[in-house]
Amino acid sequence: MDFAAILSAAVTGAIGPVAAAYALAAIGLNIHFGYTGLLNFGQVAFMLVGAYGVAISVSVFGLSLWLGVLVGVLCAIVLALLLGAPTLRLRSDYLAIATIAAGEILRLFYRSSYAEPLTGGVFGLQRFANEFYELNPFPAGEYGIGSITFSNRDLWVMVLGWGLVALATVFVYLLIHSPWGRVIRSIREDENAARSLGKNVYVYKLQSLILGGVIGSFGGMVMVINTQSANPDSFDPVVTFFVYTLLVLGGAGRIAGPLLGAVVFWFVVVFFDALLRQAIAAGYISSDIIGAPQAGAVRFALVGLGLLLLMVFRPQGILGRKEEMVLNGR
Amino acid sequence: MVDESTATLSNVAAEPGASKPDPILAADGVRRSFGGLNAVDVDHLELQRGAITALIGPNGAGKTTLFNVLTGFDRPSAGNWSFAGTELRGMAAHRVARLGMVRTFQLTKALARLTVLENLQLAATNQRGEGMFASLVRPLWRGQENRYRELADELLARFRLDHLREAHAGTLSGGQRKLLELARALMTRPRMLMLDEPMAGVNPALAQSLLEHITSLRDEGMTVCFVEHDMDMVMTTSDWVVCLAEGSVIAEGPPRAIGANPAVIDAYLGKHHDEPSSPEQPS
Numbered sequence: 001m002d003f004a005a006i007l008s009a010a011v012t013g014a015i016g017p018v019a020a021a022y023a024l025a026a027i028g029l030n031i032h033f034g035y036t037g038l039l040n041f042g043q044v045a046f047m048l049v050g051a052y053g054v055a056i057s058v059s060v061f062g063l064s065l066w067l068g069v070l071v072g073v074l075c076a077i078v079l080a081l082l083l084g085a086p087t088l089r090l091r092s093d094y095l096a097i098a099t100i101a102a103g104e105i106l107r108l109f110y111r112s113s114y115a116e117p118l119t120g121g122v123f124g125l126q127r128f129a130n131e132f133y134e135l136n137p138f139p140a141g142e143y144g145i146g147s148i149t150f151s152n153r154d155l156w157v158m159v160l161g162w163g164l165v166a167l168a169t170v171f172v173y174l175l176i177h178s179p180w181g182r183v184i185r186s187i188r189e190d191e192n193a194a195r196s197l198g199k200n201v202y203v204y205k206l207q208s209l210i211l212g213g214v215i216g217s218f219g220g221m222v223m224v225i226n227t228q229s230a231n232p233d234s235f236d237p238v239v240t241f242f243v244y245t246l247l248v249l250g251g252a253g254r255i256a257g258p259l260l261g262a263v264v265f266w267f268v269v270v271f272f273d274a275l276l277r278q279a280i281a282a283g284y285i286s287s288d289i290i291g292a293p294q295a296g297a298v299r300f301a302l303v304g305l306g307l308l309l310l311m312v313f314r315p316q317g318i319l320g321r322k323e324e325m326v327l328n329g330r
Numbered sequence: 331m332v333d334e335s336t337a338t339l340s341n342v343a344a345e346p347g348a349s350k351p352d353p354i355l356a357a358d359g360v361r362r363s364f365g366g367l368n369a370v371d372v373d374h375l376e377l378q379r380g381a382i383t384a385l386i387g388p389n390g391a392g393k394t395t396l397f398n399v400l401t402g403f404d405r406p407s408a409g410n411w412s413f414a415g416t417e418l419r420g421m422a423a424h425r426v427a428r429l430g431m432v433r434t435f436q437l438t439k440a441l442a443r444l445t446v447l448e449n450l451q452l453a454a455t456n457q458r459g460e461g462m463f464a465s466l467v468r469p470l471w472r473g474q475e476n477r478y479r480e481l482a483d484e485l486l487a488r489f490r491l492d493h494l495r496e497a498h499a500g501t502l503s504g505g506q507r508k509l510l511e512l513a514r515a516l517m518t519r520p521r522m523l524m525l526d527e528p529m530a531g532v533n534p535a536l537a538q539s540l541l542e543h544i545t546s547l548r549d550e551g552m553t554v555c556f557v558e559h560d561m562d563m564v565m566t567t568s569d570w571v572v573c574l575a576e577g578s579v580i581a582e583g584p585p586r587a588i589g590a591n592p593a594v595i596d597a598y599l600g601k602h603h604d605e606p607s608s609p610e611q612p613s
Contacts, residue, residue: 171466174466175465175466178465178468179465179475180459180461180465182448185443186452189442189443190439190441192435193439195422195427196403196424196432196433196434196439196515197453197514197515198425198428198432198455198518199424199460200422200424201424211462253443326500327500328442328443
């Protein structure tokens with residue numbers, strides 16, 4: 001077994017474009033769940049409308065990619081309004097049910113043959129981000145330290161992805177450390193108390209849903225720009241659960257929680273993946289027990305075990321504060 | 331000052347639905363039913379401006395439900411009521427609070443993971459930084475935020491919570507939470523305070539200081555209405571007492587008169603409590 005290769009694969013996964021896309025989705029979800037207390041189980045829907053906003057604008061309507069980004073953001077705002085207007089008066093568990101359903105409805109609609117002229121149905125849409133790659137300032141080649149290398153193409157996507165993560169983190173920091181953020185956090189604690197002090201809770205929840213949704217839609221855009229391919233089935237509910245997982249892992253309700261969570265989560269996932277594959281190839285694990293095709297599923301079982309241990313021994317996440325966790329036991 | 335507010339109420343008839351010389355809150359035909367049960371059924375009720383009115387009644391009399399309806403936290407089945415001349419029927423709770431009628435809750439709602447100071451800062455009204463876009467531009471609201479922080483610190487000192495300024499509100503004791511909630515309500519600069527059992531679970535020493543706060547607020551011109559089971563507090567603090575039973579106002583009057591009112595005694599102890607009970611009792 002080549003441990004150096006396993007480690008460098010894990011580091012590559014932790015700082016690669018996919019981790020950046022998940023970090024963005026988690027920063028958005030952190031506004032919803034970590035700060036406002038909204039149990040949004042449909043974050044993937046915001047990623048989907050963002051991704052397809054770009055893909056459809058370019059592939060079908062021949063618009064500029066940058067106009068596509070604007071369309072994606074507008075789609076996320078419209079989705080937040082449609083989703084929020086009827087559901088934000090509901091108690092939090094009903095919001096969770098409504099949002100998870102909305103995510104699945106959107107995915108199934110985008111992959112339906114009815115929507116195929118626009119979305120490409122099950123085949124999705126491809127090659128819509130050329131405009132972005134044409135701007136790549138890095139000359140062709142491999143960049144990196146030692147065995148951790150990225151192509152100039154990956155590097156350019158990483159600049160975009162982590163650049164957006166940095167912007168979004170600063171944005172959320174400013175929002176949360178303001179009177180607006182104080183109202184948002186008070187709604188998380190007790191919305192009737194906020195109401196009794198004259199705060200229009202409904203409007204604040206809607207604003208929170210829109211902001212977090214728009215940031216999440218950028219996550220979806222980075223994801224499909226990275227692969228140059230938008231496919232409805234890459235936006236299944238599991239994505240939302242991964243986003244929750246890494247948010248809780250990093251620390252919900254902490255500014256850097258989603259960022260750290262995304263890096264650690266993808267490090268661990270890729271680490272187990274590479275470890276299993278190497279162990280199977282080297283014959284340490286008999287292919288009768290776990291064959292190479294099953295390794296992908298087993299790594300998530302191991303990730304699940306890791307999370308279980310995290311919940312038992314550090315439920316507040318890496319950056320979370322224990323004392324706040326205790327106070328949450330209302 | 332105490333004499334002044336009792337004096338203004340001295341000519342008021344001690345009967346249910348009595349009209350007051352200067353009512354700040356007036357309710358007509360307010361009814362709230364849950365299925366077949368009329369939890370609240372108030373024909374007419376006026377609360378005097380600048381006075382402390384106590385709302386008493388046995389458990390299940392509808393005191394908290396009436397509070398919820400009046401402050402917009404519950405919708406009545408029927409009825410109209412107005413606060414300082416504004417009709418409140420159908421108005422959302424946060425707008426009622428902005429008009430200056432601010433309530434507290436029977437089960438205190440300390441915002442657990444906000445600090446004590448943040449709890450108070452939150453309550454300040456018309457904050458520029460509470461707008462989503464304005465919040466990003468610190469210079470727009472920094473001055474106001476500093477002024478409100480000073481105001482919050484004054485209130486904390488007055489309520490002897492200043493040593494807990496940076497503590498999470500969730501770590502406070504029950505009595506401290508009651509103080510915090512009262513201080514937080516005051517931070518909104520209300521015209522009328524609606525306190526739902528401000529003394530429940532508060533130790534006697536803290537209760538005494540809470541009472542002093544409440545009477546001094548009244549002396550500064552604020553109107554106070556509170557629900558309370560502690561009769562000592564009702565008798566020593568209030569200027570006027572309204573007694574509810576089974577959702578209706580059964581008696582009103584100055585505290586001393588209400589203690590002797592047969593309808594009130596009936597409501598609390600059950601009817602016929604003072605009659606010779608039965609023929610088989612030995613004579």
